[in-house]
Amino acid sequence: MIPIVVVWTNYTSTVQGRVVKLVPCENCSTEYVYVLEREGTGVGTSFYLMNEEGAESHAVSSAKDTLQQYLANDFDPVPCPVCGHYQKYMFPKLLETTSLWGVGAMVAVVLVGLFSFVGTLFWGMNYLQQPNDYALGRLGATGSVLAVVGLIGAGLLAAQRAQVRRFNPNAEDQENRIAKGKSRAVTRADFEAKQQHSILWIRRPPSQERQRAQSAISGQGVRGCESSSL
Numbered sequence: 001m002i003p004i005v006v007v008w009t010n011y012t013s014t015v016q017g018r019v020v021k022l023v024p025c026e027n028c029s030t031e032y033v034y035v036l037e038r039e040g041t042g043v044g045t046s047f048y049l050m051n052e053e054g055a056e057s058h059a060v061s062s063a064k065d066t067l068q069q070y071l072a073n074d075f076d077p078v079p080c081p082v083c084g085h086y087q088k089y090m091f092p093k094l095l096e097t098t099s100l101w102g103v104g105a106m107v108a109v110v111l112v113g114l115f116s117f118v119g120t121l122f123w124g125m126n127y128l129q130q131p132n133d134y135a136l137g138r139l140g141a142t143g144s145v146l147a148v149v150g151l152i153g154a155g156l157l158a159a160q161r162a163q164v165r166r167f168n169p170n171a172e173d174q175e176n177r178i179a180k181g182k183s184r185a186v187t188r189a190d191f192e193a194k195q196q197h198s199i200l201w202i203r204r205p206p207s208q209e210r211q212r213a214q215s216a217i218s219g220q221g222v223r224g225c226e227s228s229s230l
Contacts (some may be wrong), residue, residue: 009052011044013059019071022188023078027085027170034078034185040067077169078184084177086169094169106160109153116146 018037025032042062044055077090086094119142127135170177186194 007047007049009046009049009055011046011056011059013042013044013056013063015040015042015060015063015067017067017071020191021075023080023087023185025080025083025085026087028080028083030080030082031188032078032081032181032185033188033191034076036071036074036076038067038070038074040064040070042066076184079169079177079181081178081181081185082187084170084174084181086177091167091169095167106153106156109149109156113146113149113153116142116149120146 016037016039018035020033021036022031022033024030040063042059042065044057044059044062046052046055075090075093077086077094079086120139123135123139123142127139
């Protein structure tokens with residue numbers, strides 16, 4: 001048999017960017033802003049060196065599209081810098097970082113349950129084809145494990161739902177929450193005042209070096225290339 005040689009080149013592009021997010025506080029009605037930073041990655045593939053530029057271009061455009069999606073739809077759980085209030089839509093993301101044990105336990109339960117189900121199915125078919133005490137014992141053991149795992153899984157789901165209902169990050173000390181907010185955010189009024197000051201400063205720079213100052217949100221890209229063959 002003649003081996004078929006497949007040659008391809010993988011292009012990977014990584015783009016970083018940031019955007020200003022505006023948040024109206026549900027508690028004190030203050031509008032505040034913070035900077036959201038994200039990274040987007042794209043991949044393009046060229047077979048037999050036939051479309052190198054197209055693969056590279058696809059990687060770059062894919063990375064930019066991914067980055068734009070993140071910047072437009074994602075958020076960070078940043079509390080209000082005035083009253084320290086976390087907005088309700090931020091609760092799920094905060095809960096993700098505080099209940100990793102629940103995710104790990106659920107993954108373990110699913111894996112054990114899957115193996116138990118396969119074992120129960122195997123020994124059940126084995127017993128039906130050739131009834132014997134050994135197969136019956138194995139069927140009972142795997143079936144029991146499956147039942148116990150099912151009960152544990154149901155209990156974990158109930159516990160997670162109860163935790164979600166009880167979860168309230170605003171019960172944390174208010175001063176700590178305000179400090180966290182001030183470390184990431186400023187009020188809209190302060191932000192606009194600083195922007196206006198920057199505009200005036202740029203229009204009347206005292207030196208040529210200060211003329212290089214600019215108020216912009218920028219991103220930078222890093223691209224990579226990988227060639228492979230079989």
